[in-house]
Amino acid sequence: MDNRSLSSQSVSSATLPRSPIAIDGDAAPAAILHEVFGYAQFRGAQAEIVDHVVAGGDALVLMPTGGGKSLCYQIPAIARQRMGRGVSIVVSPLIALMHDQVGALHEAGVNAAFLNSTLDWEQTQDVERRMLSGEITLLYAAPERVNTPRFLQQLDSLKQRGKLSLFAIDEAHCVSQWGHDFRPEYRALTVLHERYPGVPRIALTATADDLTRADIVERLQLEEARQFVSSFDRPNIRYTIVEKKEATTQLLRFIESEHEGDAGVVYCQSRKRVEDVAITLQNAGINALPYHAGLDAAVRQKHQDRFLREEGIVMVATIAFGMGIDKPDVRFVGHLDMPKNIEGYYQETGRAGRDGAPADAWMTYGLQDVVNQRRMIDESPAGEPFKEVMRGKLDALLSLAEASDCRRVRLLGYFGEASTPCGNCDNCITPPQVWDGTDAARKLLSTIYRVQQQSGISFGAGHVMDILRGKVTDKTKQFGHERISTFGLGAEFSEVQLRGVLRQLIATGALAVDTEAFNTLKLTEGSRAVLKGEANVALRESVSSPASRSGGKTRRDKTARGAPSPAAATLDAAGQARFDALKAWRAEVAKEHNLPAYVIFHDATLASIAERSPATLEDLQGISGIGTKKLEAYGADVLRVCSSF
Ligand code: ADP
Ligand code: ZN
Numbered sequence: 001m002d003n004r005s006l007s008s009q010s011v012s013s014a015t016l017p018r019s020p021i022a023i024d025g026d027a028a029p030a031a032i033l034h035e036v037f038g039y040a041q042f043r044g045a046q047a048e049i050v051d052h053v054v055a056g057g058d059a060l061v062l063m064p065t066g067g068g069k070s071l072c073y074q075i076p077a078i079a080r081q082r083m084g085r086g087v088s089i090v091v092s093p094l095i096a097l098m099h100d101q102v103g104a105l106h107e108a109g110v111n112a113a114f115l116n117s118t119l120d121w122e123q124t125q126d127v128e129r130r131m132l133s134g135e136i137t138l139l140y141a142a143p144e145r146v147n148t149p150r151f152l153q154q155l156d157s158l159k160q161r162g163k164l165s166l167f168a169i170d171e172a173h174c175v176s177q178w179g180h181d182f183r184p185e186y187r188a189l190t191v192l193h194e195r196y197p198g199v200p201r202i203a204l205t206a207t208a209d210d211l212t213r214a215d216i217v218e219r220l221q222l223e224e225a226r227q228f229v230s231s232f233d234r235p236n237i238r239y240t241i242v243e244k245k246e247a248t249t250q251l252l253r254f255i256e257s258e259h260e261g262d263a264g265v266v267y268c269q270s271r272k273r274v275e276d277v278a279i280t281l282q283n284a285g286i287n288a289l290p291y292h293a294g295l296d297a298a299v300r301q302k303h304q305d306r307f308l309r310e311e312g313i314v315m316v317a318t319i320a321f322g323m324g325i326d327k328p329d330v331r332f333v334g335h336l337d338m339p340k341n342i343e344g345y346y347q348e349t350g351r352a353g354r355d356g357a358p359a360d361a362w363m364t365y366g367l368q369d370v371v372n373q374r375r376m377i378d379e380s381p382a383g384e385p386f387k388e389v390m391r392g393k394l395d396a397l398l399s400l401a402e403a404s405d406c407r408r409v410r411l412l413g414y415f416g417e418a419s420t421p422c423g424n425c426d427n428c429i430t431p432p433q434v435w436d437g438t439d440a441a442r443k444l445l446s447t448i449y450r451v452q453q454q455s456g457i458s459f460g461a462g463h464v465m466d467i468l469r470g471k472v473t474d475k476t477k478q479f480g481h482e483r484i485s486t487f488g489l490g491a492e493f494s495e496v497q498l499r500g501v502l503r504q505l506i507a508t509g510a511l512a513v514d515t516e517a518f519n520t521l522k523l524t525e526g527s528r529a530v531l532k533g534e535a536n537v538a539l540r541e542s543v544s545s546p547a548s549r550s551g552g553k554t555r556r557d558k559t560a561r562g563a564p565s566p567a568a569a570t571l572d573a574a575g576q577a578r579f580d581a582l583k584a585w586r587a588e589v590a591k592e593h594n595l596p597a598y599v600i601f602h603d604a605t606l607a608s609i610a611e612r613s614p615a616t617l618e619d620l621q622g623i624s625g626i627g628t629k630k631l632e633a634y635g636a637d638v639l640r641v642c643s644s645f
Contacts, residue, residue, distance in 0.1 A: 027082040029054060032075050036108050038605075038627035043068050045228045053166065053202050054079045058225035060172070060217065061204040064232045065350030069204045070326075073168035074138065076202070078110060081137040086163025089155070090140045092170045093183055094324035096301055098140045100308065101324075104599040105138060109629030114140035115151075128154060134163035143174075143185040146192070155196065164199050167192050169220065171323060172203035176215035178389070181323060186219070193221045201225070206350060207343050209415060211389070232346070232415045236353045237361050239407040240426040241400070243500070244366030247336045248280050254334065254362055255286060255314070262331035263307070266316045267348055269337035269372070277336060278316040291317035308596040322348060328355035328598050335363035340373060341393035342400060342414045355604060357566035365401045367461065367503045371513045374506070398507035404432045404540045433541035437501045440493050441530050441537040443468055444501055445511065447486040448521050449531075455479050458520035465498045500539050505530065567607040578642055579610035585641045589634070600634070601625055614642055 025031075029050045033039050042050070045061075046068055053059050053076040063069050077088035092098065098114035105112035113127045113136050130136050132154060145151055158164040175186035192201060203220055205212075217223060242250065251266065266281075268274045271292040281288035287310075289303040307313045308327055315321060319339070333352040339345045345363075353359025377390045400410050408422035421428050447468050452458055466473055467481050470488025481487065490498065502521075505511035510526040513519050529535040568579045583597075583606060590597040601609075605625030614620050617635045626635075 027054075027079045029075050029079055032078050032082075033071070034627070036075075036078060036110060036627045036629070037071065038623070038625045038630065040622075040624060042071075044230050046071055049202075049228050050075045050079075052226055052228075053200060056200045058200055058222060059202045060213075060222050060225045060227045061202060061230075062213065062228065063204070063206060063230040064234055065206045065347065066234065066328075066354035066356075067206070067230055069170075069206070072204060073166070073170075073202050074105070074110070077138045077166055077168070080165040081111075085165040086134040086161075087131055087136050087158055088138050088166040088168060089146070089164075090138055090168045090170060091143050091146055091189060092140055092324070093142060093174055093181070093186075094171070095142050096304060097324045097326075098142075100595060100599060101326075102138075102140060103593065103595040107593075107595070107599055107630065107633075108627055110138065111136050112138040112140070115145055116140075116142050132157060134158065134161070143183065143189060147185065147188045152191070152195065159196055159199070164196060167196075167199060167201045169201065169203040171205060172216050172220065173205040173207035173212050175219040176212045177386075178209070178212045178215055190219070190221050206347055209343055212343065231412075232417060233408065233412055233419065234350060234353065235422070235424065236356055237349060237359050238424045238426075238429075239349070239361045239411070241363045241365055241407065242426075243496075244364040244369070247364045247366075248277055250364055251277070251334055251336060251362075252281065252284055252286075255281070255332075256284075258360065259332050261312045263312055263327065263329055264314045264332040264334065265322060265330060265348075265351060266314060266334040266336060267339070268316065268318060271318060273336070274316050274318055281314060281316065286314055287312055288314040288316050291315055291321040293318065293320040309590065311597075319344065319348070322351050325351060326354065327351075327596065328602055329357070330354070330359065331357075332360040332362060335365075338363065338365050338369035338373060338397065338401065340376075340390070340397075342397050342411065343393070345397060345400075346411060346415075355567070355602065363401070367499055367506070370398060370503055370506050371519060374513060395507065395509070402504050402507055402540065403427065404434050404538070434538050435497075435541055437497070437504070437537040437539040438530075438533065438535075440490060440498060440501045441505055441510070442533060443486055443490045444498065444505070445523060445527050445531050447484065448511070449523060450484050450486060451479075451481060452523075454481075454484060458514060458517065458522055460519050461499070461502050461521060464521060465495055465502075468498065469493065469495070497539075501537065504537060504539060510535070567603040568610070571607065571610055574645060575610045575613070578613065578645055579607055581641050581644065582606045582610060582638065585637065589637075601630070609638060609642065613645075614639060 029047065033042060044067065049059055049061055049072045053073065061069060061072050073088070073090065080088065095116045095118065098116055102112045102114050113130060115124065115127055119127065131139050141151070155164055169189060171181065174181050174183040175189065176182065201222070203216060203222060203225070205216065255264070266277060268277055271294045274290045274292045278288045278290035289306060291300060291303050303315065307315045330352050333349045335345070335348070339348065349361035352361055373394050377387050377394065380387065396414055400407065403410055404427060406421040406428050407425040409419050412419045444464060447464050451464065451467065463475055466476060467484055467487050468490035470491050472482060476482050502511065506513060508526065509524060510530045512522045512524045514522050530537065568576060571579055586597050586600050586606065589600050593600070602625050605623060608623045609620065612619060612623065617631065617639070620626055620631060620635055620638065
């Protein structure tokens with residue numbers, strides 16, 4: 001591991017004016033961006049955030065996944081270290097990823113380290129010594145570590161010597177019970193503010209509904225912090241939500257037709273389902289791995305490492321997987337079951353396409369999802385006010401799924417952002433047929449009412465639909481339901497249509513499912529308006545198959561090895577050969593350093609190199625992603641690989 005310190009010895013903290021600080025020379029953020037990370041320009045609000053934090057301000061940063069949050073604290077940490085301010089502490093819940101995060105910084109020549117339970121005693125002491133000496137620029141630690149007396153004493157010591165520079169609180173939504181990754185240890189992080197009031201703090205999250213945001217501010221005492229709210233749009237992600245029929249088969253068809261050979265994540269609700277789906281995909285020749293909390297920790301780590309280090313792996317997972325995964329070339333995120341709320345959905349789908357190249361967010365959704373999610377809320381031990389909030393959040397997701405207009409407009413609207421139809425979601429690309437389901441809805445509700453009146457008990461969806469469609473079954477005979485006045489009145493509706501109507505009635509609260517009593521259907525307060533014909537029910541016409549929207553054609557040309565990297569799509573044959581050789585070289589280096597390949601160089605960087613066909617080190621300068629350290633470490637090798645053509 002490289003321990004080269006980047007601290008500038010020439011500036012001592014005593015000589016620095018408190019505020020405003022003139023930042024120039026090698027502590028200038030733009031210079032660090034260029035020199036350390038090899039990037040030409042800040043993106044979006046990055047520059048403003050970095051300036052604010054370098055100057056000692058507190059910040060709350062809300063930026064979508066892939067927006068570039070890491071630089072928002074890494075560059076201030078490096079700048080402040082160069083100004084003689086010492087160590088920045090990064091609080092992160094992701095022990096399993098700290099090694100790679102720190103490894104990526106080492107590759108860029110930044111003195112970083114982590115403290116967590118994977119280190120032995122000797123390693124721990126070594127890191128602590130380097131931290132206390134102030135030489136480390138970024139120290140990653142889990143929240144439970146931050147709260148130990150030992151660590152706090154070490155921070156005290158740093159503070160006394162003016163070497164405690166900054167606190168960065170990553171995944172800050174973990175502090176909130178409204179977020180989807182609540183971690184009680186985050187609550188104790190108020191100690192940072194209380195014990196070290198003068199040390200600036202930057203909290204970052206990609207979860208940003210108002211409730212969660214307000215909770216983060218309150219729980220972390222960030223009332224004085226400046227809030228930086230970025231647009232949550234991820235224009236390169238295409239959103240598609242299809243009606244669930246045979247979910248696993250639909251998924252297979254989707255992967256085979258659009259994402260052969262691509263890396264992806266597929267979310268399922270239960271561990272059992274994760275296992276089943278992974279096996280089905282494997283049997284179909286897809287490189288799939290399961291991931292859920294029930295697997296042995298070592299197996300989980302192994303699967304995660306393989307996903308990060310190998311190409312084209314599909315991770316089939318519960319929500320236990322994914323936070324902090326910064327693999328840039330995940331080409332699709334699938335949901336076989338509906339998540340709890342839009343925050344969860346957006347966070348999970350946001351893991352696709354961090355590199356900015358086209359990616360898919362694809363979900364199947366059906367009546368059973370509505371029933372399951374409602375049941376989980378009803379059966380949770382939480383208090384009624386909490387359940388009400390959760391139901392509200394679920395409803396927002398249901399109406400997104402039922403929507404026949406632009407998905408992105410709705411998603412962004414949920415996060416308080418106005419936008420216009422995007423042209424890159426299923427509804428924009430193929431506007432769905434809408435039909436008026438008001439009549440069908442009234443007939444269904446009155447059937448449910450009459451059956452209940454006549455038999456004194458409630459029935460499930462299948463039986464109610466049979467009655468309305470006039471289907472004689474053992475059950476209709478047994479209960480004499482052929483005599484119900486609505487029997488056969490809805491013969492013109494298909495079962496798919498009626499199922500859609502039921503789903504929407506349940507989604508909008510005009511009908512309830514009694515999960516205690518065999519999922520039977522019950523009228524609600526909300527039923528009345530529909531029965532009276534006061535509420536309109538507009539429904540999407542069922543879309544037959546996910547592949548049908550692209551006419552069954554594949555979206556990108558495939559080669560025998562699978563999909564070409566989008567970064568390399570424009571290369572000529574010689575360029576493609578250089579690109580392949582560079583990738584092979586990168587794989588070796590990554591293996592040697594025990595890091596994912598993208599930590600060495602992104603595909604886009606390799607593609608630029610391949611395109612330029614460099615002969616000298618100067619030719620490599622200015623390529624995005626090649627900073628000073630990487631040029632030094634890998635420049636000669638890259639030239640050698642390219643010169644072999
Ligand atoms: P987040 O943590 O917000 O999900 P990351 O910090 O992982 O996002 O950044 C996403 C990707 O964008 C990373 O690959 C990162 O290297 C790249 N990136 C971030 N900022 C810039 C920039 N200013 N110029 C070029 N690439 C950037
Ligand atoms: Zn759209």
